[in-house]
Amino acid sequence: MNTALAYFSVTGHSKKIGSAVSAALQIPSMDLKTDVIPAGLDCLFLVGGIYAGKSDPRLLQKLEALQSGQPGLVVLLTSSAAGSTRQEQVRELLASKGISVHPDEFTCRGSFLIFHLGHPNKTEIASAVAFARRVLAEVSA
Ligand SMILES: Cc1cc2nc3c(=O)[nH]c(=O)nc-3n(C[C@H](O)[C@H](O)[C@H](O)COP(=O)(O)O)c2cc1C
Numbered sequence: 001m002n003t004a005l006a007y008f009s010v011t012g013h014s015k016k017i018g019s020a021v022s023a024a025l026q027i028p029s030m031d032l033k034t035d036v037i038p039a040g041l042d043c044l045f046l047v048g049g050i051y052a053g054k055s056d057p058r059l060l061q062k063l064e065a066l067q068s069g070q071p072g073l074v075v076l077l078t079s080s081a082a083g084s085t086r087q088e089q090v091r092e093l094l095a096s097k098g099i100s101v102h103p104d105e106f107t108c109r110g111s112f113l114i115f116h117l118g119h120p121n122k123t124e125i126a127s128a129v130a131f132a133r134r135v136l137a138e139v140s141a
Contacts, residue, residue, distance in 0.1 A: 007031060076106070083107060
């Protein structure tokens, strides 16, 4: 199973979550500020945050370049100040391109200004790793 992880991080939390997950699963990691998602992936873990209620437009622009059905499956991991917001715009965009998105999405808090300082914390990072392990085992079976 050709699996990788990509993140788009404005303040560093997605990078932190993504680095832990890619290290634990021993999969390549890409920074979507600079890197391009390669063709031929069966599964892509995609880590991002929420800004003014939305995904960063630069992430959406990057995803616009994907071909139909590539990657075979995208799995979302999301941090936000609210803690439970999902990357709905990413989901909609990928669906419109014929790319499957796993129904489950990992969500946790990410600090913003003085709110929720320290998040994502060790426990949340460990939960993100556990989520990714579970989903990868499920889709590899
Ligand atoms: C400019 C800006 C706007 C944000 N707007 C929201 C928001 O509308 N709702 C929310 O729950 N979190 C919001 N946040 C918090 C981020 O979603 C959170 O910090 C997330 O962990 C950022 O991920 P990153 O560090 O990978 O960029 C905002 C953060 C920034 C910097």
